[in-house]
Amino acid sequence: MSMDNNTLPRIGAHKSIANGIDKAIDRGLQSTCECLQIFTRPPRRWDAGKTTLNDKQVGYFLNKSKKANYFDTAIHMPYLPNLSSPEENLYYRSIKVLQEEINTSHLLKCPYVITHLGSPKLETRKFAVKRVVNAINKISETQISPTMILLENSTAKKREWGKKIEDLVEVINTVDSPQLVGICLDTAHAYASGYEISIPETLHEVFDQIDSLVGTDKVRIIHVNDSKGQHNSGIDHHEHIGRGNIGLECFRELMQHPRFKKISMILETPKDNQTNDKDNLTLLRSLRKN
Numbered sequence: 001m002s003m004d005n006n007t008l009p010r011i012g013a014h015k016s017i018a019n020g021i022d023k024a025i026d027r028g029l030q031s032t033c034e035c036l037q038i039f040t041r042p043p044r045r046w047d048a049g050k051t052t053l054n055d056k057q058v059g060y061f062l063n064k065s066k067k068a069n070y071f072d073t074a075i076h077m078p079y080l081p082n083l084s085s086p087e088e089n090l091y092y093r094s095i096k097v098l099q100e101e102i103n104t105s106h107l108l109k110c111p112y113v114i115t116h117l118g119s120p121k122l123e124t125r126k127f128a129v130k131r132v133v134n135a136i137n138k139i140s141e142t143q144i145s146p147t148m149i150l151l152e153n154s155t156a157k158k159r160e161w162g163k164k165i166e167d168l169v170e171v172i173n174t175v176d177s178p179q180l181v182g183i184c185l186d187t188a189h190a191y192a193s194g195y196e197i198s199i200p201e202t203l204h205e206v207f208d209q210i211d212s213l214v215g216t217d218k219v220r221i222i223h224v225n226d227s228k229g230q231h232n233s234g235i236d237h238h239e240h241i242g243r244g245n246i247g248l249e250c251f252r253e254l255m256q257h258p259r260f261k262k263i264s265m266i267l268e269t270p271k272d273n274q275t276n277d278k279d280n281l282t283l284l285r286s287l288r289k290n
C-alpha cells in the first residue's frame, strides 16, 4: 500500500485540556497525533458548567491547531447530559449543554461534537428516538455554522440505547437536517455490544450496512479502542490496541482498507503505566504498512 498520506486514515487520540485548552494540542503533538478529540469541561461534573473562553485562549487554540494541521478536532460531550431523558429538567439541561458545546465548537473551529444517545430509563425506544430527534431539531433550528453532531454507538448499559447501527440511522433519517448529523463508531462499544468485528469480514459487514442505510461518508470518526470486555458482554472497558479481545486484525483492516481512509481514527485507550498514546499510535502506524 502506498504511503501517500492521502490514502491513509489520520490517527490521533483524546487529549486533556488541563491548564488551558491549547495544551491539548501540545499533548497531541507530543504523542504524534494527526488528529484530536477533547472534552471542553470535566465530563462527570454538572457543577463544572460551561467553559468560558476569552479571545486570547481561543487565539492560542486556533493558532496551534493550524500549525499542527488539526483541522477536524472533535469535541466529546460530557457524560452526564442525557438526550433521551424522560425527566424534563435533565432533558432540557442536556439540550442546553449540547448547544453550549456546539457554540464552543464554532469558536474553536472544531467541525464535530460527539454525543451518546443516552437512556430513556423505563420509557420505550420510540420515546427515546423522539427525544433525541427533538433535541437535535431544536439545536439545528438556530445553527448557522455547520458543526456536525456525531452520534456514537454505545454498549447499552444502564438502559442506555444506541448500541445498534439502526438506532443511529433512525435518528439521522428522522431529524429535520440530516446533513448536520453523522456517526462516530467506537470499536470497543461495537464489539462488546454484539458486533464480532475482531473478524475483518464482520467489520466490513457493519460498514456495508451503514453504507446501504445512510452512506459510509456519514462516519467521520472511529474511536479505535481494543476491548477488555468479551464479545457481546455488554462491558464497556477500553484496552490498549492489540492487548484486548478485538486484537490486531480489525485495526490492521481499519488502517489499510481504502474504504476507511477518509475517517479520522481517535484513541480512547486507558491512561495507565502499561503503555501510552504515542506507542499505540506507533503500533497503528506499523499496521498501516503491513
Ligand SMILES: [Zn+2]
Pocket (backbone or CB within 6 Å): 076, 116, 152
Ligand atoms: Zn463516547
Ligand SMILES: [Zn+2]
Pocket (backbone or CB within 6 Å): 152, 186, 223, 268
Ligand atoms: Zn468512544
